[in-house]
Amino acid sequence: xxxxxxxxxxxxxxxxxxxxxxxxxxxxxxxxxxxxxxxxxxxxxxxxxxxxxxxxxxxxxxxxxxxxxxxxxxxxxxxxxxxxxxxxxxxxxxxxxxxxxxxxxxxxxxxxxxxxxxxxxxxxxxxxxxxxxxxxxxxxxxxxxxxxxxxxxxxxxxxxxxxxxxxxxxxxxxxxxxxxxxxxxxxxxxxxxxx
Numbered sequence: 001x002x003x004x005x006x007x008x009x010x011x012x013x014x015x016x017x018x019x020x021x022x023x024x025x026x027x028x029x030x031x032x033x034x035x036x037x038x039x040x041x042x043x044x045x046x047x048x049x050x051x052x053x054x055x056x057x058x059x060x061x062x063x064x065x066x067x068x069x070x071x072x073x074x075x076x077x078x079x080x081x082x083x084x085x086x087x088x089x090x091x092x093x094x095x096x097x098x099x100x101x102x103x104x105x106x107x108x109x110x111x112x113x114x115x116x117x118x119x120x121x122x123x124x125x126x127x128x129x130x131x132x133x134x135x136x137x138x139x140x141x142x143x144x145x146x147x148x149x150x151x152x153x154x155x156x157x158x159x160x161x162x163x164x165x166x167x168x169x170x171x172x173x174x175x176x177x178x179x180x181x182x183x184x185x186x187x188x189x190x191x192x193x194x195x
Contacts, residue, residue, distance in 0.1 A: 013101045014063045035065045045136045057129045060118035063098040095119040135173035147186040162193035
């Protein structure tokens with residue numbers, strides 16, 4: 001199997017898994033499996049921001065939230081420690097699930113290891129590809145989820161989240177984020193957070 005065929009097969013397998021998400025999101029008036037839409041948005045942003053991304057990074061972007069619904073947040077204590085444990089468990093789960101798909105498709109160990117390392121967000125500040133994946137995740141959040149998040153929380157919490165999100169991003173991603181077309185109320189909170 002040639003690399004392009006195998007890559008296409010990998011994305012299809014990831015999409016097939018995410019297509020089973022019981023949680024739906026309305027996009028253009030139609031309900032879609034939430035993590036399927038998320039994965040496609042990740043791929044879209046990656047192509048825009050890092051058009052020369054490696055195959056491993058392109059796979060990791062699509063698989064960032066693979067089958068995320070199977071480990072609900074409420075199965076961990078609803079405090080900071082519980083949140084961090086949940087996030088760590090998710091990263092390992094995404095890495096293992098994606099690794100199994102890639103192994104089944106005949107990917108070599110080095111590529112599988114690279115994808116899994118990216119999904120675990122290892123060496124965030126040292127590895128440009130891990131930083132690229134974080135950039136893309138932050139942009140997907142800001143563009144597609146931030147306005148709803150902001151409407152559900154008090155301004156100070158939202159401003160704190162924007163500052164933390166901004167701190168995870170590269171300058172390249174900052175420039176892309178500043179060009180987002182956000183609702184006025186959400187945009188005002190971003191301006192406050194960055195001032």
